[in-house]
Amino acid sequence: xxxIYVNEDWCLGCRLCEYYCAFAATDQKDMARALxxxxxxxxxxxxxxxxxxxxxxxxHCEEPLCKKACITGxxxxxxxVITIEKEKxxxxxxxxxxxxxxAVSPSESGAVQKCELCENSPACVNGCPNGAIIFxxxxxxx
Amino acid sequence: xxxxxxxxxxxxxxxxxxxxQIDQNGEITIISNEPFHTYSRPLISYxxxxxxxxxxxxxxxxxxxxxxxxxxxxxxxxxxxxxxxKCISTDDGNSLPYDKLLVATGSSPFxxxxxxxxxxxxxxxxxxxxxxxxxxxxxxxxxxxxxxGAGLIGLKCAEGMLDKVSNIxxxxxxxxxxxxxxxxxxxxxMQKHLEGKGINFKLSCGVKSFNNNTATFESGETYEFxxxxxxxxxxxxxxxxxxxxxxxxxxxVNAKSQTSAADIxxxxxxxxxxxxxxxxSKIMALLPNxxxxxxxxxxxxAGGEKSFDKAIPMNAIGFCGLNIITAGNYTGxxxxxxxxxxxxxxxxxxxxxxxxxxxxxxxxxxxxxxxxRERTPLDTIDFALICEKPGLMAFSKKDRATKLxxxxx
Numbered sequence: 001x002x003x004i005y006v007n008e009d010w011c012l013g014c015r016l017c018e019y020y021c022a023f024a025a026t027d028q029k030d031m032a033r034a035l036x037x038x039x040x041x042x043x044x045x046x047x048x049x050x051x052x053x054x055x056x057x058x059x060h061c062e063e064p065l066c067k068k069a070c071i072t073g074x075x076x077x078x079x080x081v082i083t084i085e086k087e088k089x090x091x092x093x094x095x096x097x098x099x100x101x102x103a104v105s106p107s108e109s110g111a112v113q114k115c116e117l118c119e120n121s122p123a124c125v126n127g128c129p130n131g132a133i134i135f136x137x138x139x140x141x142x
Numbered sequence: 143x144x145x146x147x148x149x150x151x152x153x154x155x156x157x158x159x160x161x162x163q164i165d166q167n168g169e170i171t172i173i174s175n176e177p178f179h180t181y182s183r184p185l186i187s188y189x190x191x192x193x194x195x196x197x198x199x200x201x202x203x204x205x206x207x208x209x210x211x212x213x214x215x216x217x218x219x220x221x222x223x224x225x226x227x228k229c230i231s232t233d234d235g236n237s238l239p240y241d242k243l244l245v246a247t248g249s250s251p252f253x254x255x256x257x258x259x260x261x262x263x264x265x266x267x268x269x270x271x272x273x274x275x276x277x278x279x280x281x282x283x284x285x286x287x288x289x290x291g292a293g294l295i296g297l298k299c300a301e302g303m304l305d306k307v308s309n310i311x312x313x314x315x316x317x318x319x320x321x322x323x324x325x326x327x328x329x330x331x332m333q334k335h336l337e338g339k340g341i342n343f344k345l346s347c348g349v350k351s352f353n354n355n356t357a358t359f360e361s362g363e364t365y366e367f368x369x370x371x372x373x374x375x376x377x378x379x380x381x382x383x384x385x386x387x388x389x390x391x392x393x394x395v396n397a398k399s400q401t402s403a404a405d406i407x408x409x410x411x412x413x414x415x416x417x418x419x420x421x422x423s424k425i426m427a428l429l430p431n432x433x434x435x436x437x438x439x440x441x442x443x444a445g446g447e448k449s450f451d452k453a454i455p456m457n458a459i460g461f462c463g464l465n466i467i468t469a470g471n472y473t474g475x476x477x478x479x480x481x482x483x484x485x486x487x488x489x490x491x492x493x494x495x496x497x498x499x500x501x502x503x504x505x506x507x508x509x510x511x512x513x514x515r516e517r518t519p520l521d522t523i524d525f526a527l528i529c530e531k532p533g534l535m536a537f538s539k540k541d542r543a544t545k546l547x548x549x550x551x
Contacts, residue, residue, distance in 0.1 A: 006546055008539070047535045049527070056534055056546065067506075068156075068437065069430035071184045072194075073201045088198050090188055093504055094430060097458040097467045100515075101545065102506030102532055 002135050004115070005120055006055045010132035011046070013053030018042035020091055020127030021057075024118055038124055044133075045117040045126045055124065057115040058103040059083065065096035065112075069125035074111075079082055086111040095113075145443060146230060147236055147358045148220050148382065149246030150174030150369045151183060152429050153410025153436030155202055157244050158210050160448070168444065169239060170212035173230075178218030178271060180206065184429060184461020186274045186475075187302035199271070227405050242405050242443040245383055245393065249376035249411035249427050251295075254468035257351035265370040268299040280369060281306040288347060288367035289358055292319040294459060300341050301461050311365065313340040313349060313357075322523035323457050323468045327487055327500050332464060335483065339462045376427055378412040387514055390414050397451040399439035407443055409435040419454045419470035419496055419514050426455055452515045458504070465506040470497025470514040477529040488529055493520050506532040 022040035023031040044057035064082050067075040074088035075095060089111035095104045096112065107113040115122075117135075125135045145161055147154045158434075182201045188194040196330070197204075207214050219233040229239045251267035259265065264276045281287075285307040289296045292314035305425035314321070315401035318329035333343060357365045367423050370461060376521050378392035389396040391413035399407045410432035416423050431453050438450035456469040464483060474491025485501040488510065495513040509532035528536035534545060 008542070047533050049521075049535050052535070052539075054534075054542070054546070059546070063391070065430075068433045071429050072182045075201075090185065090194060092184070092458050093457040093465055093467060093507075094459060095508075096504055097456055097469065097507050097511055098430060099508035100512035101534065102509045106503060141295075 001061070002137055003060055004057055004117070004125060005134050005136060007132050007134070008052060008054035010130050011053045012130050013046060013048050014129065014130070015046050017044050017055050017124035017133055018046060018125050020123040021115075024123035039052060041104075041105060041113065043069060043105070043113060045102075056101055056103060057124070058099075059101055060115075060117070065098040065100065066107075069094045070097040081117055082114075083116050084114065102122065105110060143377070143444070144239060144241045145244070146240035146242075147172045147244045147246060148177065148179050148230070148242075149248055149410065150214065150216065150430040151246065151248055152201065153248075153439070153474075154244065155180050155206075156433040156436025156438075157246065157409065157440035157443070160437035160442075160446075161444045162210050162440075164441055164444035164446040166211075170210070171215060172207075172212060173215045173218055173220055173232065173238075175217070175219040175517055176270065176272070179204070179214075179216075181271055183269065184267070184437055186271060186327075187298040189271070189414070190274050190278055190299075190302035191305065198324065201233070201547055209274075215259035218347075220382060223382050224388055225406060228405065233504045240405070242407065243437070244399075244439050244441075244443065245408040245412060246410045246432075247379035247382060247404065247412045249378050251358070251372060252375045252377045253372050254374060256349055258353050261354050262352050262370050262478070263354070264368060265372060266427055266529075267372050269376065274302075275372070277369065281551065282308075284308050284421045285368045286366065287311070287369045287371060288313065288365060289371040290314075291371075291373035292343065292345070293373060293374070294306065294320065294323060294457070295376075296371065297336070297341075297461055298459070299337070299371050299373060302340060304341065304462070307369075309342070310340070311344060313344045313347050315346070315348050317346045319343060320466075323455075323466070323500060325472060325487065326464070327480070328487070328501055329447060331483055331485055331501055332461060332466065335464045336461055359491065378410055378414075378425060378427075383408070390423070395435075397438075397449040398442045399435055399450060400442065407439040412541075414452070415453045417454055417471070418452055420473070424455075428456060430456060452522070454511075454514055456511060464502060465504050467504045469494070469497065469499045469507075469511045472497050472499070479530075490525075494518070495520065511534065 021042035021044045027036045028034035072088045074085045104114045126132045145163040180201045181199045185199045222231040287310045289312045292312045350358045380389045387403040393408040411427035435450045438448045441448035458467045474489045477488040479486045483502040487499045489497045498510045
C-alpha cells in the first residue's frame with residue numbers, strides 16, 4: 001500500500017504542506033483566497049526545533065490503535081486506508097488518546113480529523129517544493 | 143470449528159473480527175441477553191441527550207453479522223457453561239456445542255444495600271440501552287434527579303439529562319468528582335465547569351437511607367427527588383465460569399486471553415488484567431482494552447498468535463464541552479502546567495512515564511500514552527521537551543525514522 005513518507009533532511013520547514021492540506025479540504029479554487037486570515041487545522045503538521053523540521057501525518061497503521069479504540073465504530077479501514085465517518089464521531093477523543101503519532105486532531109466541525117490520503121493523490125506531496133514528502137509503497141524509496 | 147461468543151458488545155465484536163482475520167469459514171454464534179444489534183455502550187448518554195441517532199448508536203454497520211458470516215442469538219441468556227461436554231445452555235431451553243468459547247459478559251452495576259432502597263419507585267442504573275429507554279420517558283422539565291456516584295457513569299448520565307430536567311444533584315462519598323481518573327486540581331476544574339452548567343454536587347457525602355422519594359444523608363440532611371440514578375460502580379459478570387475457571391475479582395486470563403479452563407477464553411469488562419504501568423492486576427473496564435483483548439482472544443481461538451499485554455487504564459471523555467484525557471497511574475514525580483481550564487500533569491519515576499492527566503488542551507495526548515504503553519526509557523528521549531509539548535521531535539533521529547517509516551509496535 002502507498003503511504004506518505006517524509007525525509008527530514010530535505011524538509012525546509014516552509015509549512016506549505018500544511019497549507020496545501022488545509023486547502024484540499026476546501027472546495028475553493030484559489031488557495032490564498034480560501035485560507036487568508038483563517039486559522040488552519042491541517043492533517044499534516046510540521047514539527048520544528050533547532051534547524052530540524054519534519055512533517056507528521058497519519059501513518060495508516062496496519063494495527064490502527066485509533067480504530068481499535070474508537071468507541072462508536074466511526075473509524076474504519078478499507079484497502080489499508082483508515083478513514084473517519086464524521087457522522088458517527090462524537091468527539092470523545094479516544095483516538096487522540098490512542099494515536100502514538102499525534103496524527104488525529106479535533107476539528108472545527110466537532111468530529112475528529114486526520115489524513116485520509118486525498119484519494120491517493122496527496123496534496124501535501126504534490127505541493128512540497130523540495131521533494132521532502134513522498135507517496136510510495138516503501139519507506140526505502142525515501 | 144465452532145466458536146461461541148457470549149456477549150455482543152465491544153469484546154465480543156473484537157473477537158469476531160479477530161477470528162475472521164484467521165478463519166473465514168468457522169461457525170460463529172454470538173449470544174446476547176440484550177435484544178439489539180451491537181451498540182456502543184458509552185453512547186447511551188448521547189442518545190439520552192438526543193445527540194446520536196438510533197442508527198449511529200450501532201457499534202458496527204447493519205450488515206456486520208452477515209458480512210462476517212456469524213449468527214446472532216439476541217435476547218437470549220446463557221444459563222450454564224458445561225466445560226466437560228463443551229457446550230452451553232440457554233434460557234430458551236437450547237444447548238449449543240463449542241470448540242472454542244469466549245466469555246465476554248461485561249460488567250453489571252453494583253448497588254450498595256442502602257436502607258429503604260426498595261421503597262424508591264423510580265430508581266435506575268445507567269449502563270444499557272434499556273436503562274436509557276426506561277428513564278428517558280420519565281424526564282420532564284419539572285423532574286428533580288438525584289445521582290449517587292460522581293464517577294464516569296454518573297456524570298455522563300448527568301450531562302445526558304441536563305437539558306431535560308429541572309434539577310440534578312450528584313452525591314459522592316469521595317471529596318472530589320471523577321476520583322478514579324482525576325487529581326484534586328483536575329477534579330476541581332471539572333466540578334466548577336459542571337456547576338457552571340447547572341449540575342449540583344454534594345461531595346464527601348454518604349447516603350444513609352431512602353424513604354420513597356426522600357434521601358437522608360449521613361449528615362442528617364434530607365433531599366427530595368423524583369428520579370434516583372445509582373451509579374456507584376460496576377462489577378465483572380463472572381458467574382458463568384464459577385467453579386470452571388480461576389476467578390479473582392474478575393475472570394483471570396493470560397496475555398492470550400485464555401482462562402484457566404481449556405478452550406475457554408474471556409475478554410473485556412468481565413476479566414482481570416495486568417496494568418503494565420504499575421504491574422498490578424486489576425479490573426480495567428474500558429472500551430479500548432475490551433476491543434483489543436477481544437480481538438486477541440479471537441485470533442488465538444482461531445489458531446493464530448496474538449498477545450494483549452499492554453493494557454493500561456486510559457480514558458478520553460468530555461462533559462459539557464470540557465475534555466479530559468488520562469492514562470496510566472498517578473505515582474512518582476510530576477510535571478505540571480496550568481492555565482485557566484487547561485491542565486496537564488505528567489507522573490514519572492524510574493526513568494518511565496507512569497501516567498498523565500490532560501484537560502482542555504488534549505492534542506497529541508497519544509504520544510504520552512505511547513510512552514507509558516511502550517515503557518519507553520525517558521533517558522532515550524528529550525524528556526524536558528516532551529513535557530512541554532508532546533511531539534516526535536523529542537525522540538532521536540533514528541527512532542523518528544523508525545516511527546515515521548514504519549508503525550507503532
